[in-house]
Amino acid sequence: MNLLFPHHSIRMKQVIILCAGLISLLHSCWADAVCHVSDTQKSYVTSLAVSMAKSVGPCVTPDPSVLLALSLGKVTDVSTQDLLVRQLKEDAAQKINGNQSFSSGKVALYVLALQSSCSDPTELPNSNTNLVHLLETKTQEELDSIKSCGSPLTTWYQVGLDVLALCVMSQPSAITVADAISKSIPTNPSGHTFSVDTAAVAVTGFTCVLEMANVPQNTFAKVKHTVGALLDMILNAQDNGLIGNIYSTGLAAQALTVAKSYYPSERWDCPQTIKSVIDLIPKGKFSLPIAAAQLLPFLWGQSYVSVKEIPCPSIDAPLISVDYTIVNDLIGDPFKYSIVVSVKEGSTFLEVMLKAAELNPNHFSFQSEVSSWGTFVTSINSLGGSTNDKTYWQFFNGVTPLEEGVGTFKPKNKEHILAIFSKY
């Protein structure tokens, strides 16, 4: 019997918990925004974020921009984020293994999205591919095309995303790429290749590079000059608060926020931009998840460069070993299996379980469901819990039951975690 929400479906519970999470996060994010969303405007932003998050689901194609926005909003809806991370990793592995199209900008968005939720983009399940290496290779192909034909393999927009993602991942190649493209990227508003969206993404990527350590002086000067020219185009595209059109305004405002030291502040009427976009929310203008995802970071005072500041366990974190035992004495043939798994310090127990299943699929394969509190383990070693029999997999750290789900609990070195098939 569901005592807390007797009349609500699981979906409804997710929405309620998501709203509570969003309301609390909005207070922290708005505090340091460049210009502020007022108290009366906040409810529109919250409703936009809630409807964007509701677009995520098990049978929906995952969108990296949505995960990126949720992470930048520090949304505490773990289950939505968990699901998106899993979907994106599976999708990336499938694209790579199945030789499907995976353009440089798309790879860049996947890298940014996974990194924003502290999921290592250098490791994909069932694939040896490192997405950051793949991004470097694809960016090199873009550079080769620019060198030989004067234009990228895809678009300047995607090349801008490439620089941004390489920079956020602190790859030194971000500096050489920014140097190489800063002279050839179009900064002429009359050219048909120009769009405010493209200029905005390029400014965001270049500004990130300008903040990197060890940028050679001549590269810094070149990139800064290009940033100035692109900012000029963006600032000249202002019209009654909107910048370019409705759908470029979010990215443009992000760029103007992150690059604020490269233009005089009086050239951008930021409060007017906030007012104009917020007025459009109740008109349903941002109802597409991607449209909301490109706007929300700005309304939260964030930019894609902020992914760099999200505190994650280091990619070079030391390995720890975790003992993992599964026990069933309750139903059918009893079993007990143990395994020692090495994972990076700071990993969740879910990652330990995934590794165990990879090492010994015969005994440690498991199934799970995403619920409002995150990942719920439904079966291990083909033995599933049942509401009728009141059975479930109960998790212990030594003899103490876990107080968190496997998706949030982070075991320490040498801890012994047991999953015991139990009754409730």
Ligand code: B12
């Ligand atoms: C590059 C670009 C294009 C290129 C794409 C070609 C290419 N080889 O990349 C071209 C010039 C063809 C293009 C066309 C159009 N575009 Co356009 N495009 C963009 C831009 C600047 C970047 C997209 C991108 O590369 N994303 C990164 C990659 C990695 O992600 P992706 O999912 O693989 O991107 C693909 C889709 O975005 C798709 N695409 C691009 N534009 C559009 C538009 C629509 C409606 C759809 C369904 C898909 C789509 O092409 C991308 C590459 O395959 C975005 C800006 C933005 N803010 O997102 C606008 C943007 C998406 N485009 C937009 C529009 C309106 C159009 C057009 C409808 C314009 C028109 N009047 O005809 C046409 C599409 C017409 C059609 N045939 O259906 C709007 C969408 C607004 C909205 N609410 O739907 C945006 C947001 C620009 C804006 N600020 O107005 N576009």
